[in-house]
Amino acid sequence: MTHDHDLVLRPTPAQTEAALNPPPGRTGGDLVIETLTGLGASTVFGLPGxxxxxxxxxxxRSSLRYVGLRVExxxxxxxxxxxxxxxxxxxxxxxxxxxxxxSLAALQEAAAASAPVLAIGSQIPVAGLGGGRHGYLHELRDQRASFRDVVKSVHTVRTHSQIPSAIAAAWESALTVPHGPVWVEIPQDVLTAETTLPVVTAMDATPEDVVPRPELTAVAAHLLSTAARPAIIAGGGVVRSDAAGKLRALAERLDAPVATTFGGKGAFPWTHPLSLQSWLEDRHTTDFLEDADVLLVVGSGLGELSSNYHTFAPRGRVIQIEADAGKLESNHPALGVYADARLALQALLETTEPRTDPTAPARVAEVLSRIRTRLAAQDLDLEHRLVAAVREALPSRAPSFWDMTILSYWAWSAFDARHPNTMHSAxxxxxxGYAYPAALGAAAADPTTPVLAVSGDGGAMYSIAELATARQYDFDVTWLIVDDGGYGILREYMTDAYGATTGTDLARPDFVxxxxSFGVPAVRTTPDTLAADLSKSLATPGPSVVVLPALLKMFEPTHL
Structure with missing residues (x-):
């Protein structure tokens, strides 16, 4: 009897001939690049050492596109x-x-945001591995240990034959939900030594789906179908699993209001009658969600920001769908459903009974009205105008990347992302320092649309060197730098907490x-001209910088 796997594993005569006669002059480095190519990679990032x-x-010697930045x-x-x-x-x-x-700070962000990054680093020669003190340049006692607490998995290579399987295992780990960064390290002498191994061809490292257990979705469907006041919190897992359409269908099937977390921006239409938007730091939103008798949390661990700084205390039954098993019920007791958001939402669409609640849109509108009234009493016209100006200038499907700056904190709550997977922050x-280099990566991923990066002057200084990268590759990225002369959000935190600041005021360059000087066009703008200047920069191909001198304030938090 012939089994199917026999046919798959048996090489063709041509494959046998190629395997027995590999081209000369190849090294361990070639095995790395061949494996990446065989796995389907097309672009690699990095910095040589x-x-x-x-x-x-x-x-x-490969067909891979290399994008080199100035800082790891x-x-x-x-x-x-x-x-x-x-x-x-x-x-x-x-x-x-x-x-x-x-690279560790970037990999920590990738881990927190479930971004699939396959980091491949070199190591000292094999003879120096094992935690000794051999005096090699760049030697660490245990380089792997530095990454183990940050990434999903660590893979160490010691021979040529281990390279393809280690990289394939890391690739599968990075793409197994929840996505995340992984670390592979290969000694210098393994990378440089010639190899007689066959050329690596197509590799299969497809991860398994995380499918919900049917008995759990049956219970969840019953709870939602019979709820009096259901509500939904949609997190970043909805965006990452491309499940926004299924989320909307389920919300409309149940007449359930939806709030999106900051990581879930764009997962639900901003102006939909059931949309609570993203005002998670407002007590009116928190109260509404606490009052739900059944709360469906999809793709969120309900961490600090998503729970209004852990003041959120749901009184009803919580259903939590999460692809990271460690986050299930980590903050609140729930019916925990370990699953990819898309698959779980599909299961709920197939098993819930439609319910009608004509009062839901009015209740949502009342919450949003209360939020607007509260904000209107705080003299925040400038901040509202800037958020509106960015939204007006940015094309509907153009991605934006936001640093940890006051305007970004506003955007988390107030910015209409319009489409899923278009708004990202650190x-x-x-x-x-996240926004600008991330925007360059997005431009490399999709050169058909402009990309916006938003930074404060403090965060911008982390990334100034990458203006050279933007110019070298002619990336279509517009960088908005809000210049308030320091670390604005920390200045505000310290003033509120201590009545004075230390270390938050900064000397800075003339950003324009x-x-x-890097050959990147730049303009200084004002709040009144921001929309027009941003629109012009975004419409002009290639890199550009828009500098906005402005001192912004945060809205008053309402945790209690």
Whole structure:
């Protein structure tokens, strides 16, 4: 009897001939690049270093596109955004020691935001591995240990034959929901030594789906169908699983109001009659969600920001759909459904009974009206105008990337993302310097649309070097820098907490002149001209910078 797998595993005569006669001059670096190509990669990010040169030399002999940034952390942010936009694993090539460690903040953000980044770093020669003190350049006692608490999985290679399987295993790990960053490290001498192994061809590292258990979705469907006041919180998992359409269908089937988390921006239409939008830091929203007798939480762990700083205390039954098993019921008791959001929502669409609640739109409108009334009493006209100006200027499907700055904090709550997977920020881990290099990664992923990055002047200084990258690759990215002379949000926090500030006021360059020194067109704008200046920059191909001198305020939080 012939089994199907026999046919799959048996090489053709041509494959046998190629395997027995590999081309000369190949190295371990070639095995890395061949494996990435066989897995379906098309673009890699990174920054070369002495121990990693074997990989970079092999890039020269491949069809892969290389996007090199000026700082490893920024290369990691670019790979993060590429992974978010495409849903593909984004290879990130790094060197040993300092070069590897420089990527950790970016990989932490990728882990928090479930972005699939495949980081491949070099290592000192094999003879130096094992935690000794051999005096090699860039040597760490245990480089893997530096990554183990940050990434999903760590893979160490010691021989040529281990390279394809290690990278394939890491690729599968990165793309298994929840997506996330992974780390592979390969010693320098393994990368540079010649190999007689056959050329790596197509690799299969397709992850398994995380399918909901039917008995759990049956209970969830019954609870939702018979609820008096159901409500839904949609998190980033809805966006990552491309489940926005199924979310809307379920909400309309149940007449259930929907609030989106900051990571779930765009998961539900902003102006829909059932949309509570994203005012999660407002007590009116918190009260409404607490009053739900059945609350469906999809693709969110209800962490600090999504729970109004852990003041959220639901009184009804909670159903939590989450692809990260560790987040199930981590903050609130629930009917925990371990599953990909798209598959679980499909199951609920097939098993819930329609319910009608003609009062739901009016109740949603009342909450939003109360929020508007509260904000109107706080003298925040400038901030509202700036959010509106950015929305007016940005094309509907153009992605935007936001740093940890006051305008971004506003955007989390107040910005209409219009479409899923178009608004991204560093709110997962909260590191500075994310927006601009991430926007460059998005431009590499999809060159057909302009990309917007938004930073404060403090965060912008983390990424200034990448103006050279934007110019070198002619990426269509407009960078809005809101210049308030310091770390604005920290200035506000310290003033509120201590009545004075320390270390928050900064000397800064003339950003317009600095951008132009890189060959990047730049303009200084005002709140009145922001929409027009942004529109012009976004409509002009290539990189550009718009500088807005402005001192912004946050709205008053209402946790209690």
């Amino acid at each position: 002495q121990h990693a040169l074997g990989m970079f030399d092999a890039l020269r 952390n920024n290369a990691g942010f670019a790979a993060d955004a590429y992974g978010r936009i495409t849903g593909e694993a984004a290879p990130l090539l790094l060197s040993t020691g300092p070069g590897a460690l420089m 709110q997962g881990a909260g590191g500075l 002149a600095l951008a132009e």
